[in-house]
Amino acid sequence: MEGGSDQQSNPCAICLSGMGAGGGHAIFTAECSHTFHFQCISANVAHGNLACPLCNTQWRQLPFVQPAQPPASTLPQRRPMHRVQPPVQFQPPQPEVFDDDDETVEPPPPSEEPETTTPGGRGTLVVRTHTEYPAIARGASHESFAALVHVMAPGMITTEEGDDGxxxxxxxxxxxxDVSGSMAFEKLALLKQAMGFVVDNLGPGDRLSVVSFSSTARRVTRLLRMSDAGKGLAKSAVEALVARGGTxxxxxxxxxxxxxxxxxxxxxxxxxxxLSDGQDNHTMAATRPLAGAASAAPNYEALVPASFTTTDGEWAAPVHTFGFGSDHDAAAMHVVAEATGGTFSFIENEAVVQDAFAQCIGGLLTVVVQDARVAVECVDPGVRVVSVRSGRYExxxxxDGRAASVRVGELYADEERRFLLFLAVPPVVAEALDGETAATTLIRVSCSYRDAAGCEVTVTSDDAVVTRPxxxxxxxLERSVEVARERVRVEATDDIAAARAAAERGAYExxxxxxxxxQRAVAESEAALGQGGDGGAAAATSLQALGRELQEMRARVASEEEYARSGRAMMLSGFNMHSRQRANSRQVNWASNGAAWEERSYSTPAMRAMMLRSRVAREEASAEQQQTPPGAGEAAAGSSGP
Structure with a gap:
């Protein structure tokens, strides 16, 4: 079809220039809704390429390719040229099998040694233990003596020749x-900008597939390797998205x-x-109880394909969910994230969706540890593990209480996990005394995992020991600040869940x-006051931030209106962050409000750097838009409408 549609603002997926570039270009809209310069796609078809270069859909309706013409004086009388018109509202059939993904970059060969045991050096995960108190009286016993297991992933390599990460x-x-009708105009424009940032920051070894959904879903691009050509195709596909239909x-x-x-x-x-800004009005509508039936909570698990859920404690792929604006279904987004081991982010300020994506990929692009498993072994014959507080980690x-384990899964570079153990410690029997230096070796902790090269690695901590004077x-009698901080954090997470449960039943007061x-208990805790030597300042900073977060949550659960508007999403997002010990958009929201986001819990240096890069890019884009002549952006906005 000829030029003159509002799609001219989108780039051609073949030559990557604008549809209106140069003027006078005819435009072909394929049955899969992707648009190209007529001359570009005609050349492809003439060479036998009969599939969309973006989504690989096999075309059944092809552009008419006119052969080279002789001089006008020798032309016979011609029939009118046949024009191919795509069906209105036609959704092309998707390939039966999505096995057309680009090849991956060949990974480096793994080490010849299948397993390595090391106390933790450069480029290796580190495991430490802390005991609540350094000593227990010989004749005393404890039924819930606290010990902390602290796991920290290695950082990234900082130089080409370096080996420090x-x-x-x-x-x-x-x-x-989500490209439903409610995503039209500014929301879709912000989403496209955010996706452009994601594409720009993926590496040549990474691959991206774009899926869009409204009343139905479609694969917009196959799994493309993010070479320069792949990035161009992905950006063109995203720019061609339009908003219409349901969710x-x-x-x-x-x-x-x-x-x-x-x-x-x-x-x-x-x-x-x-990412979604609304409520599922297809699957969830079908699972709601019939009128007059006993009320029941929505079955949000019906949204999650079985292949994404846990199998033997492992997730096939975590789904990181983003609730966009105040009208999204926070409960649905939270359940999807929880069922797959992902994070749930509440993007209250729609303008910072790019920052939220940036923080997420800042982590995903720095996975240095996979399938991590912590193993705890009691050393002293009388010591037993009573319980493990591991949040949402299995x-x-x-x-017999003589051993315990935690499935940690993936870790980003510099990411940390802290797990509280409560131990039963017996008194020292007389036969075990060794002069004045009696001690009890409580536990030995190891962590096995797979590194980026596919090598199996096992790291063991120093034994956790208490003296027995x-x-x-x-x-x-001075309590470990590390253990005290973790106690406060775990108790706060429990109370966030309890406050949400009260709000759900209407008990807002x-x-x-x-x-x-x-909030008062956090503020008055020794760790929040900076007392103690081992990590006192860091503990105080993180707990002060936690106190401010609890204060903000209080305002969001004060009434039914506040809770429905933003309280539910904020509580679920906060619970998800603390129970998984992984940063989500709570960090981004604080940054957008001018708070000291560097002090927020769980974010890694790479996450903060990527979010800072996003903020700079947004500011530069905003400055460019302010310099754009009036009316120049109207045509571009037209392609984002329903």
Missing amino acids: AQRAPLDLVTVL NIADGLRVAAKVLGERRHRNAVASVIL SRVED EHVAAAD AAVEILERR
Whole structure:
């Protein structure tokens, strides 16, 4: 079809120049809704390329390719040229099998040694233990003596020749984007800008597939390797998105699962980003109870394909969900994230969606540890593990209490995990005394994992030991700041969940009281006051930030209106962040409000750097838009409408 449509603002997916570039270009709109310069696609068809270069759909309706013409004086009488018109509202059939993904970059060969045991050096994960107190009186016993297991991933390699960090694993990323009618105009423009930033920051070893959904879902691009050509194709596909129809989150996730499940090649890391600004009005509508039936909570698990859920404690690919604006279904986004091991982010300020994506990929692009598992072994014959506080990470205590384990999974560069153990410690029997230096070796902790090169690595900590004097001196009664901070954090996470439960049943005053009491306890804790030597300043900073967060939550659960508008999303996002010990958009929201986002919990240096890069890019884009002549942006805005 000829030029003159509002799609001229989109770039051609073949030559990557604007549809209106140079003037007078005819435009061909394929049955898969992608647009190209007529001369570009005609050349492709003439060479036998009969599939869309973006989504690989086999075309059934092809552009008419006119052969070279002789001089006008020798032309016979011609029939009118046949023009191919794409069907109105036609959705092209998707390939039956999504096995057309680009090849991956060949990874470096793994080490010949299948397993390495090391105390933790450069480029290696580090495991440390802390005991609540350095000493326990010989004759005393404890039924819940606290010990902390602290795991920290290595940092990234900082120079080409350097060996002071770890290599990262390449990423297969599927973005599942809501393009329902409510995403029209500014929302879709912000989403396109954010996706452009994501594409720009993926490396040549990474691959990206774009899935869009409204009333139904479709794969917009196959899994493309992010070479220069792949980035151009991905950007062109995103720019061509239009907003219309309803919201079918389940179908979007189904297509994403199909992309990952049927790929021929596999990068070491796979992940999904899901963004939606509304409520699923297809799958969830079908699962709601009939009128007059007993009320029941919505079955949000129906949104999640079975291939994304846990199998033997492992997730196929975490789905990181983003609730966009105040009208999204926070409960649905939270359940999808929880069921797949992902994070849930509440993007209250729609203008910072790019920053939220940036922080997420800042982590995904620095995965240095996979399938990490912490193993705890009791050393002293009388010591037992009573319980493990591991948040949303699966933990297990053996029946005899002599061992415990935690499944950690993936870790980003410089990312940390802290797990509280409560131990039963017996008194020292007389036969075990060794002069004045009696001690009890409590536990030995190891962590096994797979690094970016595919090598199996096991790291072991120093033994956790407490001295056993006859009488405990005052200096030995000083509590470890690391253990104290983790106690406060775990108790605050419990109270966030309790306050949310109260708000869900309409007890808003009770929810406020729970959060107020916990905020006061956090502020008055020794760790928040900076008392103690081991990490006192860092503990105080993180707990002061936690106190401010609890204060903000209090305001959001004060009434039914506040809770429905933003409180539910904020509580679920906060609970997800603390129970997984991984940064989400709570960090971004604070940054957009001018707060000291560097002090927020769980973010890594790479996450902060990527978010800073996003903020600079947004400021530069805003400055360019202010210099654009009036009316120049209207045509571009037209392509984003329903």
